[in-house]
Amino acid sequence: MSKLDLKKHILFENSDYLIxxxxxxxxxxxxxxxxxxxxxxxxxxxxxxxxxxxRLDKETSGCIIAARNDLAYRxxxxxxxxxxxxxxxxxxxxxxHKFEELEINLPILKKGNFKAxxxxxxxxxxxxxxxxxENFKHYTLIQAQPKTGRFHQIRIHLSSxxxxxxxxxxxxxxxxxxxxxxxxxxxxxYLEEIPMMSRVALHAYSIHxxxxxxxxxxxxxxxxxxxxxxLKMLRQFDSL
Numbered sequence: 001m002s003k004l005d006l007k008k009h010i011l012f013e014n015s016d017y018l019i020x021x022x023x024x025x026x027x028x029x030x031x032x033x034x035x036x037x038x039x040x041x042x043x044x045x046x047x048x049x050x051x052x053x054x055r056l057d058k059e060t061s062g063c064i065i066a067a068r069n070d071l072a073y074r075x076x077x078x079x080x081x082x083x084x085x086x087x088x089x090x091x092x093x094x095x096x097h098k099f100e101e102l103e104i105n106l107p108i109l110k111k112g113n114f115k116a117x118x119x120x121x122x123x124x125x126x127x128x129x130x131x132x133x134e135n136f137k138h139y140t141l142i143q144a145q146p147k148t149g150r151f152h153q154i155r156i157h158l159s160s161x162x163x164x165x166x167x168x169x170x171x172x173x174x175x176x177x178x179x180x181x182x183x184x185x186x187x188x189x190y191l192e193e194i195p196m197m198s199r200v201a202l203h204a205y206s207i208h209x210x211x212x213x214x215x216x217x218x219x220x221x222x223x224x225x226x227x228x229x230x231l232k233m234l235r236q237f238d239s240l
Contacts, residue, residue, distance in 0.1 A: 006042050011063065012219045016072035016211055018043070018050060021221040022064045024199055028055035039064070054080060057152070059167075062089070062204025062221045075212050080149070086208040089144045089154055090133070090223070092201035092230065093163030094173055096240075097140045099132040104157040108150040115170060116152045118160055126150040128157045134231075136238040138181060139166060141231065143205075154202060166201035166230070173200070176230060181238040197230045 004023065012019035020043065022028070027038045029052065043050045043066060053065040053076040065085075067073035079085050107123030110116045117123075127147040134141040140163065144154045155171050158164065164172035176197040179185040185193075206220040223231070 004042060006039075006046060011221060012217060014211070016068055017076070017217065018047060018066040018068065019207065019217070019219045020064050020066060022056050022061055022204070024059050024061040024224060024226070027058045028052055028064065053077065054085075054149075056204055057200070057202075059199040060202045060204060061224045061227070063087070063207040063219055064204065065207065065209075072212060076209070079209050083147065084209060087146060087204060088206040089146070090203045090205040090227075091142045091144055091154060091158065092166040092176075092197070092227070092234075093140045093142045093158050093161075094138070094166060095140065095163055096135050096137065097132055097142070097161070097163050098135070099130045099140075099142065099161075099163075102130040102161075104128045104130060104161060106157060106160055108153060108156060110151045116150070116156050118156065124148075124150060126153050126157065128154060130158070130161070135240055136234045137240055138238055139234055155200065167195075167197050168200040168202075176201075178233055178237075181234065196233060197226055199226070201227060201230070203227055 009021045011021050022039055029040050030038045040052050049068050050066040051073050053067055056064050067076055105127050106118045107120055108116050108126040109119035109123040129145040131143045132140050133143050146153050155165055155168055159171035166173055166176045175195045177193050177195050179193055208218045211217055
């Protein structure tokens with residue numbers, strides 16, 4: 001990721017903010033033991049003043065906000081605290097589900113640095129609004145709008161609805177291979193099949209908030225290649 005051309009991932013830019021389409025497989029901040037550059041570090045090479053206003057998980061792609069000055073950072077922080085930043089995620093869940101304005105209101109307890117669980121006794125309030133966008137025989141393209149910002153919120157909430165995300169082995173999902181849906185698929189005698197989606201199928205599709213002049217900023221992030229190709233294969237070989 002150190003050679004990543006981050007300029008191509010800038011979706012929006014003005015004097016106060018940047019919106020970046022974060023690639024999957026890269027941490028938001030400096031949190032890896034392999035010495036790999038984080039999004040924050042790569043962004044500062046182009047915009048030395050840039051400060052990330054929130055985070056996305058390493059495996060999650062999509063919209064992330066960076067401020068270009070202290071006042072803009074403070075404004076965004078207050079907007080997040082007051083729940084005035086609207087985030088929409090797209091995810092591929094396991095199973096066929098007809099979610100329609102479903103409110104998943106289940107408290108989440110973080111367990112260490114890598115996992116969370118539903119805990120009605122000890123968890124913190126967590127609310128996610130969920131809608132099905134497209135159904136397949138074995139999967140569903142889902143829109144999720146988190147109204148709170150708990151650790152792994154969308155992943156664990158959808159898992160609790162028997163719709164664990166594709167590739168999310170931590171919460172019951174499985175790596176996606178084309179052979180799962182394509183009949184008589186053959187990689188060849190000596191070849192091992194390469195998964196089409198080996199990461200968590202979660203993408204921060206859009207983000208909306210108001211800047212310091214109360215002007216709306218509304219940005220959508222195109223799907224990364226792996227998610228785009230996976231959906232094309234589902235439409236071709238797993239359609240209802």
